[in-house]
Amino acid sequence: MEENETVGTDTGKLIDVVGAAIVRDGKVLCARRGNGKSLAGYWEFPGGKVKPGESRREALRREIEEELLCEVTIADEVCTSIQRYDFGTVQLTTFICHLESGTPRLTEHQEIRWERPEDMPSLYWAPADVEAVQLISVMNLDRKQGSTMTDASESPLDNVTSELIEHVPGATSSVLEDVMSGLIKRRPDAPGIYAPRLIANHPGNTMGDVIGEELENADSFDMSVAFVSAEAVKSLFEDFKSSAERSGSAQRSRLITSTKNHFNTPAAFWDLLRLKHVTGVDVRIWNGGTDRSAHSGAQGQPFHPKGYVFARHLEDGSPTTICMSAVPT
Ligand SMILES: Nc1nc2c([nH]c(=O)n2[C@H]2C[C@H](O)[C@@H](COP(=O)(O)OP(=O)(O)OP(=O)(O)O)O2)c(=O)[nH]1
Incomplete structure (x- = not known):
């Protein structure tokens, strides 16, 4: 499927959505959806729907400029999660982003907060976001203080890999590869023989x-x-x-x-x-x-x-x- 394709499924529309986990001083911007919108009151990553002809990264840059009146540098993809709602099925791709210029200002959200990664799971997140929140909550984003992180070799995902290697004695490279490709840096052709799966206790996956x-x-x-x-x-x-x-x-x-x-x-x-x-x-x-x-x-x-x-x-x-x-x- 093309990146921004919206197709019919047996459960309705598949809506391609992008979200930005914007990092500043080791904290992540969390936004609460405004009243009158779908999923009002839930916490989410700022972003929105990908338009026809747009790449996900282009869509995210546009959404952040429109919604938060600031510019971000888009770094690594965290994961893509699929969530069924009563209005359709959302495919949410989340990216780590860094503030490039401006200060985020509220235009659509009812509230924004900067949270430490480990505190993020305590907010009431939209179900599609739970997987990304769990992954980000164990990332060490402090090392990126003040950095705009354009160099992929400095990705926070690399921190996760090296921490896994450090803390999982005897872990084989195939286990680590499967964890990375199946859970952390999701690839559609993954996972391998270990097929890891995150059970995040949302409907249908408890x-x-x-x-x-x-x-x-x-x-x-x-x-x-x-x-x-x-x-x-x-x-x-x-x-x-x-x-x-x-x-x-x-x-x-x-x-x-x-x-x-x-x-x-x-x-x-x-x-x-x-x-x-x-x-x-x-x-x-x-x-x-x-x-x-x-x-x-x-x-x-x-x-x-x-x-x-x-x-x-x-x-x-x-x-x-x-x-x-x-x-x-
Ligand atoms: N932006 C965003 N939407 C999310 C997240 N999680 C999640 O389930 N969604 C859902 C809520 C919406 O049904 C859909 C995205 O819609 P949206 O209202 O943010 O998108 P948009 O700005 O393009 O909307 P629109 O008002 O132009 O129609 O995805 C998230 O983290 N960020």
């Missing part, structure tokens, strides 16, 4: 949806969740049950949770007990006291992991695992 799908296909699973709600166990109960009946997998499946901060209610523990008895899943509780004690846990360790591993066997017999982890809050 942790509950994905866990349900994985239970359908997994031969066995390991779940380690510090907190469990009775509602979550109830809503997934039938999936757990049919997974156990289908593959007899429950004998090899394990779930561990904790008493951390007394968050889990007695109802949640009753539901887990029922899960254990009905499906045979090996359910365990880490009884480590509260987080306030520096040496909680049987081995003096606090318990706060959130990870899921689903094992399945492909037709050629080789195993594959899928790991997920909730973004720490």
Whole structure:
């Protein structure tokens, strides 16, 4: 598809939209959509629809001049996300941008704020923006202070890559390439064999949806969740049950949770007990006291992991695992 093409889909129009994550002094400009517009009140990146014949970058420069009365230098693409709304499907491409001249002024938005990347997820973002916000929230933009960043070799995405290499011992280049091409610097022909996917808990792509799908296909699973709600166990109960009946997998499946901060209610523990008895899943509780004690846990360790591993066997017999982890809050 051409960059700025708008086509019909079974869910309606595909609207090609561009957004600017404008960086100044390590902070990012966040804008709140004005009243009377679609998605009024949600936070977004300033920008708008790509017009026929325009490239995405041309469209973004024009939109920023019109909306914020200033000029920006457009640096790297963060990602492209597709989101269905009731009025159509938005394909939002977000770019890191730097202020070139002028000061952003409000013409259409009801409010703008400069936020540190790590604080951005606490705003109420338009669903299409959630993926870009998560990616930007872990970027170190401080290093770009005062820079207009026209040199692609200085991209903040390079910072992410080098941090991954630094902090993920033993990560192979294929894992890193797949993370970059599948999640960070999205390419339409990606991802590779690891096919990473960001689950950002918006409609149609929630942790509950994905866990349900994985239970359908997994031969066995390991779940380690510090907190469990009775509602979550109830809503997934039938999936757990049919997974156990289908593959007899429950004998090899394990779930561990904790008493951390007394968050889990007695109802949640009753539901887990029922899960254990009905499906045979090996359910365990880490009884480590509260987080306030520096040496909680049987081995003096606090318990706060959130990870899921689903094992399945492909037709050629080789195993594959899928790991997920909730973004720490
Ligand atoms: N500009 C922008 N629009 C977004 C974002 N996230 C998101 O879902 N959208 C949606 C809201 C709108 O339905 C659509 C873009 O419309 P818009 O109203 O900003 O575009 P525009 O300036 O070209 O609009 P128009 O008033 O000229 O029709 O994409 C975002 O971060 N920035």
